[in-house]
Amino acid sequence: xxxxxxxxxxxxxxxxxxxxxxxxxxxxxxxxxIGHVGPLTGPISHLGKDNERGALLAIEEANQANVxxxxxxxxxxxxxxxxxxxxxxxxxxxxxxxxSEVVGVVGHLNSGTTIxxxxxxxxxxxxQISPSxxxxxxxxxxxxxxxxxxxxxxxQGKVLGDYAVDTLGAKGIAVIDDRSAYGxxxxxxxxxxxxxxGATILTREFTDIAKTDFTAILTKIKGLNPxxxxxxxxxxxxxxxxxxxxxxGIKAIYLSGDGTQTKQFLVLAGDExxxxxxxxxxxxxxxxxxxxxxxxxxxxxxxxxxxxxAPYAYDATNVMIDAMVRADSVDPEVYLPSLKSTDYQGxxxxxxxxxxxDLQGGSISLYRVSDGEWEYIETVGGxx
Amino acid sequence: MDIFAQQVINGLVLGSVYALVALGYTMVYGILxxxxxxxxxxVMIGAMVALAAVSMLMTAAPEMSPLLMIxxxxxxxxxxxxxxxxxxxxxxxxPLRNAPRLxxxxxxxxxxxxxxxxxxxxxxxxxxxVPELFEFDTHIIFGANITDLQVIxxxxxxxxxxxxLLVVNFTKLGRAxxxxxxxxxxxxxMGININKIISATFMIGAGLGAIAGILVAGNYSVAHYSMxxxxxxxxxxxxxLGGIGNLGGAVLGGLLLxxxxxxxxxxxxxxxxxxxxxxxxxxxxxxxxxxxxxxxPTGIMxxxxxxxx
Numbered sequence: 001x002x003x004x005x006x007x008x009x010x011x012x013x014x015x016x017x018x019x020x021x022x023x024x025x026x027x028x029x030x031x032x033x034i035g036h037v038g039p040l041t042g043p044i045s046h047l048g049k050d051n052e053r054g055a056l057l058a059i060e061e062a063n064q065a066n067v068x069x070x071x072x073x074x075x076x077x078x079x080x081x082x083x084x085x086x087x088x089x090x091x092x093x094x095x096x097x098x099x100s101e102v103v104g105v106v107g108h109l110n111s112g113t114t115i116x117x118x119x120x121x122x123x124x125x126x127x128q129i130s131p132s133x134x135x136x137x138x139x140x141x142x143x144x145x146x147x148x149x150x151x152x153x154x155x156q157g158k159v160l161g162d163y164a165v166d167t168l169g170a171k172g173i174a175v176i177d178d179r180s181a182y183g184x185x186x187x188x189x190x191x192x193x194x195x196x197x198g199a200t201i202l203t204r205e206f207t208d209i210a211k212t213d214f215t216a217i218l219t220k221i222k223g224l225n226p227x228x229x230x231x232x233x234x235x236x237x238x239x240x241x242x243x244x245x246x247x248x249g250i251k252a253i254y255l256s257g258d259g260t261q262t263k264q265f266l267v268l269a270g271d272e273x274x275x276x277x278x279x280x281x282x283x284x285x286x287x288x289x290x291x292x293x294x295x296x297x298x299x300x301x302x303x304x305x306x307x308x309x310a311p312y313a314y315d316a317t318n319v320m321i322d323a324m325v326r327a328d329s330v331d332p333e334v335y336l337p338s339l340k341s342t343d344y345q346g347x348x349x350x351x352x353x354x355x356x357x358d359l360q361g362g363s364i365s366l367y368r369v370s371d372g373e374w375e376y377i378e379t380v381g382g383x384x
Numbered sequence: 385m386d387i388f389a390q391q392v393i394n395g396l397v398l399g400s401v402y403a404l405v406a407l408g409y410t411m412v413y414g415i416l417x418x419x420x421x422x423x424x425x426x427v428m429i430g431a432m433v434a435l436a437a438v439s440m441l442m443t444a445a446p447e448m449s450p451l452l453m454i455x456x457x458x459x460x461x462x463x464x465x466x467x468x469x470x471x472x473x474x475x476x477x478x479p480l481r482n483a484p485r486l487x488x489x490x491x492x493x494x495x496x497x498x499x500x501x502x503x504x505x506x507x508x509x510x511x512x513x514v515p516e517l518f519e520f521d522t523h524i525i526f527g528a529n530i531t532d533l534q535v536i537x538x539x540x541x542x543x544x545x546x547x548x549l550l551v552v553n554f555t556k557l558g559r560a561x562x563x564x565x566x567x568x569x570x571x572x573x574m575g576i577n578i579n580k581i582i583s584a585t586f587m588i589g590a591g592l593g594a595i596a597g598i599l600v601a602g603n604y605s606v607a608h609y610s611m612x613x614x615x616x617x618x619x620x621x622x623x624x625l626g627g628i629g630n631l632g633g634a635v636l637g638g639l640l641l642x643x644x645x646x647x648x649x650x651x652x653x654x655x656x657x658x659x660x661x662x663x664x665x666x667x668x669x670x671x672x673x674x675x676x677x678x679x680x681p682t683g684i685m686x687x688x689x690x691x692x693x
Contacts, residue, residue, distance in 0.1 A: 040509075041504065041509055042509065042610065043509075043511060043608060043610070045509035045510070046509065046510050049509075179663055203653070204661065205661065205662045206661055206662050206663035206665075207662070207663075208663070210610075210614055211614075212604040212606060212611070213398060213604065215394040215397075215398075215646065216391060216394055216395075216645065216646040216647075216648075216649035216650050216662070216665065217649055217650070217662045217665075219387060219390040219391050219394060219646075219650055220387065220391075220649070220650045220651075220653075220662070222387065222390070223386075223387035236511050236606075239511070239513075239605075239606065240604045240605060240606050243604070243605050244604075247522065247529060247531050248390070248529050249522065249529045264510070264511070267513050268511060268513055268605070268606060270513065270516065270605070
């Protein structure tokens, strides 16, 4: 009986000691874990995988460069979790990352999962940089742990709304969104901007990220005869939707945001995709400071093209590592202030944050599909 | 008026597919009293196998006529689904035939998740585009657009459903199926090989499901590993709406559900003065289901199932 108690106490004691010690890799470097979250399964898993690869590339480069922080050689490890683009799952994996003592999180991909998860990171004091969550609310919750390296939907929706009215000459507009935080947020901003520019919103329709049949709402829209149909949502819906628009004989111009401005959209929409307009935050890859070089590097490592957000995930990871190096600490509490004062030349451009954690001087680019390829039109805003 | 006509056509196309899938649910329920939740996944496998077969043929024999290509792909897919359904029944459901009803139900959900994940491993997580083998014309009737493909979907579904009703009502196999559904024990005593009949039921349902999968993939030009889940759920709803266990009910329920969904989504805003929008599309369909079940617990065409329970 006594022996049992001694053993139990010994084990317990060992566990306590174990907690205090930092883990080391085989070659004696200190292991530091960075979390990544995105949808790695489900309809938009190609985008999640893309982000994961971007983050992984940054981690591998940092390891090759043998980063030294506080006199210790650091070996970074990426713990990648799947949130299935599901807000509930997003909070579960966020807690899991917090429990596995990550020092920072790159993610999530969707605004819908990023926002609920940001509370968990905030409560645990873990810095979070989202490469692609553009919903305004994310940085408007007064969480000093929440950052993003991409222009937000306020900027994007405004540019799209103005473009629809001023350049495309739209008078009547039908708006559809996918009820996600991203899709709804973008559609709301677009609607406000388009109305302010003098257009009439004929109807607001809704779908969700599991649907492929949109004929009912499109038929209703057809009866209203809009000049422009705006969709706030992702490519996996926009692609099939475009085919149904063409089958129903709707002539309106199709306009959408960055969730649609992808290679996958071109594949899914086929010939019917021609003539579609979409925007994307930031500059096109070719015009980014380190764009072409990054494209090469990515292709060499993964033998696949970049989908869309990988450069942002790459930059987000590097910004986080950069903040740790400048603070000379991997302790989230210590390096968080230096994250705030980031001034980093990334692949996607110069990265500086405003007091909310939003990217300063974020720009929005517009594209149009012609001959089955995205053709760059212009970039609005930015200038840093 | 042309908008209404368009919504009716949308609903009929959607409903035909629901009906075809619903038959698979209702046949199995009629005989075993089991809700085969894996049926939606069988439909998905049907679509994916056909798609893989077509892509293979397009690279192996590009000069082959598209019609022959789709015929070969359809046959491959139907056979795969039949073998799959046979194996599922043999390996997962038969050992549990005398177990409490909850056990096979949970097994069905397990099989559904298993199949989804297998499909994800084989074909990846991306939405797959269906190659356009034919140029489909668009026709205008009553001011509504309908493509050739949609005519084919309605036509093929109608033919298959009629065939099934003929088989069940006028052939020896059909009589054996109906007898088994009345009472497995007595049917067995009358010299019917119940195991064979149950296998046949699963396989016929899977064959119909495979065709439904091909039609859905063709109509939306996309296929992916999770496409069967929602479709299965809707078809199951259709089967319950029509009266689960009743073949005519499944057809009626499918068509009704399709119409309710598309007309509901199109007019719900006007009906409620803008209070409810098209995001209540699914809610609308399920509310109708609940209302029907409150007044007719056995579904529209359902029969008494008390002695089965």
